[in-house]
Amino acid sequence: MEPASSGVEVEPEQQYLGQRSEANATVQITAPPETGYYVRTVAEYRYLAVLPPSAIQALHSVHPWLAVGTISGVIGAAFALPLVLLFGTGTILNATAKTNDSGGETIMSDDDNRHGVASTSDKRLAGLRRFVAARYTTIVVALVVLLLIGGAFTATTLAGPDTEGDQERVVWTDSGEFTHSAVVQNDTEAFEQGDVLENRGTYFTRVSPELDVEYEYRHETANGTVDVETELLLILQSSDGEEVYWELTESLDSEQSASIAAGDSHTVASSVDVSDLQERVERIQENLGADPGETDARIVARSEIEGTVENQSVSHVREDVLVITPDGETYSVDTTMDDTGFGDRSETVAGTAERSSLRTLGAPLLFVVSLVGLVGVVGAEKRGHLQIPADTRHHADRRKFDDWITTGSLPASLADQPTIEVDSLEGLVDVAIDSDRRVIEDSSAECYYVTEDSILYKYEPAADSAGTQEDGSDSEGDRDEESDPAA
Template structure:
């Protein structure tokens, strides 16, 4: 007898997974207790943070152009070619470069910039991932000496390089050395220093940017190499109080309560044996699962009386469905009774009854397996026919008219 208001499925689930359910409630209780302690006992949290009070950024850029000095079918004399990867030596022999330095200061302070533009000619070679400089010559092109740059503005320095003249100088150096090791290149190098104050502190940015000129037969290639924008910051230490959130204030105690009540409740249900599932309830639950799975083989219909047919009881609904499938028949269903008619044999199965606590029959006494199976045979008999009469009819001469094939469904 089961005295509980829980459904059979709920009791079966809790009975099977009771340790994990208790563990889950324990975890919820621990988390709720931790959050509750942190929110109500420790109170507001004080944190120390570094807060940015000022920012200074420095940025540089290199651009190059060349004017067409000789009229051709594809280039018009006087046109300016800008930032091309390649220029023709006979068409645009002079390369003009423009170097720009700019900055932004959140305090609005100006900066002092010094720029040295120079032409560097050198012979280099790569060995073991290192650049080996065999020889190097440097000439100054332009300078900016301690120029004041207002916040948010830029200053520029320009210089021009005659590429054929550079080539002649390279050739003269090679003849002077009597050798030409490595690869020869020409560079326009900008060495820059920028200084400013931010939040009462002094900051200095130094950078080296360049344009690389690689001469070849009748043309020269140009590429730029510029450092990325640099940022400098001033910070101060601030103390901030973080109040517990509403979720922590109320969610923590709620989780703690749910966890404790869950542990106590499941323990009480288990101790008083309120989670027990009777044999009848278990059998009914197993039958309902099978009934759902085998629905495609079952049809609702009136089950005829056995008449002269032999009544055979199946042990389960799946067994009865197997008989129907093997005999190319369907299972007939009438309430909790199921039957398959094959010739002069009536295969039957009566579903077990189960008392679910929610339907108010939790106190019903469990019947024996014999009552659940054999006790329902009389339901299949014709009206006014006793079980004994049915037995006598079954033992009658097999030539009786009642076993005509027309009785099959």
């Protein structure tokens, strides 16, 4: 485990863990001097302890992939060495028998014992070779797929930092409020001059034509401060609810406040003369020559909020509206507040990724085993070790179809029948099955026969394997003939 970014210290950086054991490490993070959003990362590398810790540390100091490759090679060698010791690396030998001329008894010379008798392991490997040869393409494709899967998981598990991305939702709440009032400017029986009418739904235009408006913004999220700039806009417009016919906008006032904490407020105030607003509206309608829709005046408090909440940068814009609707001798006041009341934002933050032991151990094992298997299969095919000699196929077929074969000899009267040469014992057994006959093995002539309707079907192993040794090379006799042009 080691720091992957600045401002992080890890103690200790290297630990050895046994099976199902646990260990603790201390991670110390230094807070930056300025408030903001920062990401601190710790990289964790996990290696199988098949080498001394000092050796793994030396390889890792060069590059993590060097440590992964070396450990994978050691594991691969541990898998390959037992196979080499058990099966060897030479050419597979197969047993062949010779019959003497005197009594038909099978005898084996010293040379036969050295080259022709297959051990139990040779027989097993021969069977494996036949299996691989028959399914070569499928096995190669499967090993390539497993190799890619194992390599991908090994790269992300062993050589990658032990961190993952996560989404964290940062939420802050705020609120806004309008307060309004009007001072009575003329004495009446109902009101005295100087009286203050506050937060009423309806005001009298002749008695209190000037409306004072104050807007208060309040930040309500703990663990954070924000900077706020609020501008009061006066908007005169005529509309029918769907279409705006005309609109005028002007700024009344603006205020800025910095580092507002939870519970603090920010205010901005202004005033409008409703009588003047009515006169402006009448002039506009007179200039236009029409009075479409309904006319009102809106005071919009537009606040831009930026800051840091719970160590995350936030930015938000809110708009609250106070609507003034003149109606002859009175005017009504109503508010439309930003009903969201909060802002939210998702941030990608660093988190700890939990890895299973199956992935940690299985990924490199899958990679190594697939690599060793792929190299072995392709190498065996390139060197011709997957080519099955004819006599090997014959001995395997002889054991496989033993239930259909009877030992005997061919009568001389049948030797002159029309003969069809069959190229394999399996093909001759198919003929016997189709004709409901037995296959006759003539051990003295080293031939197999099936008779049907005066036709003799014949398979001769010697002709199938003539001039070819177990490794597929030419026999000595063939080589002599080729080297002697006079022959």
